[in-house]
Amino acid sequence: MPELPEVETIKRELAKVLISKKIKSAEVFWYKTVAPLSPPEFSKQTKNKVVSSLERQAKILIINFSGTTSLAIHLKMTGQLIYVANKRPLASKLSFDKNIISRTPLDIIAGGHPNSQMTEKQPSKYTRLIFEFTDGSHLYFNDLRKFGWVRLVDDSQLKDLTRHIGVEPLSKIFTDQVLIDIFKKYPNRTVKQILMDQTLIAGIGNIYCDEACFIAKILPTRKSSATKSNQIKKLRESIVAVLKLSIQKKGTSSRNYRRSNGEPGGFVPHLNVYGRTSEPCKICGQKIKKIKHAGRGTHFCDRCQK
């Protein structure tokens, strides 16, 4: 599942090509993708909309149109967004060959679940929605497991959609005290259960939770009530540092994420624990452990983290 840095990366790259584009048509292949609107109503209401800006709230990508409507997009587990410029005819197999990418880096932009459909002819059998723009370019929304969604919303509906989203960890309001208060409110939860709760803090998923805990030298399984204020401060700093570095490196390649040109994200060499089970800890050399906790694979060094 793409996490905050990955959605931020997709947002930044799509912003380079989508702004000012006008939707010529929207073709819907799976009705639930655009619910609650019916597919004909969705197509009718998105026709002629002009993209004015892109933003992100937690893991929701928002494409704003001129006026008061927006598209809110959630990739969930297996969603992909693939932009194909008009200049390149749809080949039988889209190539992410490095030479082609370096010549025309904005001709194909793809982000999300990195299965083989991402690099095949579009539309693929998992395409749920296609936008065609008036300049002949296309944006494909592919989704193997069909949990993702694309909703046309007005300002108040967008507020409703994001009302239950917790504090944005890269905003100024995510202070030490905010995190300390959250820990106080849920003394019986573990650190990981708190960090992964999207209604408390928005956009931290499994990768960045485990990485932030490692940097803060706190076990993800530690009880909230057993965490001191100075440790919570260190944890907050670690969360912000990990997210910022990942955005700078354009995200992390995991099973469910590639950056928008189809290449793995550049944060991988910076991972300390995630995906490094049984490899030596970069600090103490002890093998990284993996257990299941809070429903997710949880990685840590039990010598460095307490």
Ligand SMILES: [Zn+2]
């Ligand atoms: Zn260690």
